[in-house]
Amino acid sequence: MEVKNLLSKPVWQMTGEEFIFLNRHALQENEVRTVQPVADKEKKYVYGIGGIARLFGCSIPTANRIKKSGRIDRAITQIGRKIIVDADMALELAGRKSGGRR
Template sequence: MQKLTNDTPIAMLTVGQLKEVLGTTIVTQTLSEEQKVEKRYVYGIRGIAHLFNCSMPTANRIKASGKIDGAITQIGRKIIVDADLALELAGRKIGGRR
């Protein structure tokens, strides 16, 4: 069996070698795409207002309602909000009429 290098022409590969090369490439690309997922954060009431496209008083009501508490980290006066989680929590229906 010949050793594969970057200079080996594709036409010279057997079906098994081609499958092996493609399999390792696909796995490598999948892993690198999963690592690229980064969390988005917004800061303060202004950040919440920008995220939900609303006014500052409405953003204050959203924060005070407790609906997005799972996405909020507050240390003193500093408010840090996980944007994707906040949008997901705000979209969930809790309670309501029967």
């Protein structure tokens, strides 16, 4: 049986054998995908000055100084008053995470 032909065939027209074959094929493909390591992990974000303070473990005034210093500007997206910070990039830019350039 060819998978391409079965994929274009409506389910109500399939025999039980065809349906089971297609289901097993899909499960095998899914197993192959889950075995491969995830190359790009999810990004973590913190929000606002409070988020920066929690990220760096400092006070709100110190978080304001960090933001105003410009050192983590590449990690910050600001729209109006809303501040979104890419946590991993901010830590790298500040020199608190190994593997990043200073």
